[in-house]
Amino acid sequence: MANTKSMIKDLTTGSVSKKLITFAYPFMLSNLLQVVYNLVDMIVIGQVVGSKGLSGVSIGGDLLQFCTMLCIGFASAGQIMISQSVGKGDRETVNSIIGTMFSSLLSFSILLSIVTICLADTFLVWMQTPAEAFEQARAYSIVCFAGLFFVYGYNVVSSILRGMGDSMRPFIFIAIAAVMNFLLDLLFIAVLGMEAFGAALATVLGQAFSFVASIIYLYRRKEAFGFDFKIQSFKVRFNILKPMIKLGFPLALQYAAISISMLFVNSYINSFGLVASAVTGVGNKLRQVMSIITRSIATAGSSMVGQNMGAGKPERVKQMVRTACIICFSAAIVFSCVFLAFPKQIFSIFDKNPEVLDWAPRYMVTIALAFGSFAVMAPFNALINGTGFAALSFVIALLDGVVSRIGLSLLLGLTFKMGIEGFWYGSALAGYSTGLVGAVYYLSGKWKTRKLIISK
Secondary structure, X not given: OHHHHHHOOOOOOOOHHHHHHXXXXXXXXXXXXXXXXXXXXXXXXHHHOOHHHHHHHHHHHHHHHHHHHHHHHHHHHHHHHHHHHXXXXXXXXXXXXXXXXXXXXXXXXXHHHHHHHHOHHHHHHHOOOOHHHHHHHHHHHHHHHHOHHHHHHHHHHHHHHHHOOXXXXXXXXXXXXXXXXXXXXXXXXXXXXXXHHHHHXXXXXXXXXXXXXXXXXXXXXXXXXXXXXXXXXXXXXXXXXXXXXXXXXXXXXXXXXXXXXXXXXXXXXXXXXXXXXXXXXXXXXXXXXXXXXXXXXXXHHHHHHHHHHHOOOHHHHHHHHHHHHHHHHHHHHHHHHHHHHOXXXXXXXXXXOHHHHHHHHHHHHHHHHHHHHHHHHHHHHHHXXXXXXXXXXXXXXXXXXXXXXXXXXXXXXXXXXXXXXHXXXXXXXXXXXXXXXXXXXXXXXXHHHOOOOOOO
């Protein structure tokens, strides 16, 4: 362990609040850049191309998000397995997990690229893409699907490092991608007029450069990283793959169910026309602002839970959950006040279409509700994922994606005839049900007796 200590951070000692904030801080910067990364596409395409470009990039982005969520689910499983093994001091298992993650997830990304490119038009038809935005959405989707290898590669590297307690280097890698994406967006869209195709190409090239840079960095520091990058080290070990799939499948389903339900809801919204699609596209991106905090806390928290459960320190887990709740709810209040106070000004950054701006105040009310649900979910998701409770993750996936989001959207939008606003409210309220399940699990104390994912 001596030669790897510099790249492994101990989250099992010291002040829990300080450790959580310190560890989450780079995640927040990473997520901020990721949100900026996504918003830049929308801002540039909206100002240069207009509502049809916004709609096309938004719909194509929803499809890319679904594919990315599949990776994040399994990568998160690997991250949790690594954090628990680090907590136990089991370096050999950590190396096996790293090799298995690289080989299995990158192979899956290639297969998924082939399938999604072939079915791109079918997906866009299912999404009820407005005719004016169809070609924009098609170009964006196909380019992004072709680049899934790099998107998956970046997420795998980041999850490995986070599981080892390193949150700074993933921030550096996403910073590289964000800067490249911004510069290439300006070149491809504003200068060369490549519209949605250019936006997608900028996104993929940014991710590709970031992934390659991360691999070069880790290879040059392989002794400190503790992984030798030899061919045999990338062997898929089934004693690792089996629990990774067992935990990763419900996690991937949890993330994908949210994406699928969003795709389902957005397909109904798209049927209301170009303006409705553009408003929702901008709004969905604005919702990501709150995720700067909540995703950071959930990701950092799951690693802290994993390490402390591996080290047999459940009391530190309780302190982490309480601290996470305070941070998330404080952020939700602040962001909600800002968004409710300046709805049209914020929307006008993306699209100056008067019809779009007229919808902004009403959409911001649903954003404030969504921010509250994010705050409820994050601390308890960190607990559930960090303890490796795959069955509960599966239940939450079904509850959030199928029962709550789709069910409430259809109930409010169609049954109660609230139209597009019913779908917005249904999506915003869905997260509260899963947060309630997580709160009950936390208060029950049953998480304290959870077995580790890999026990020797």
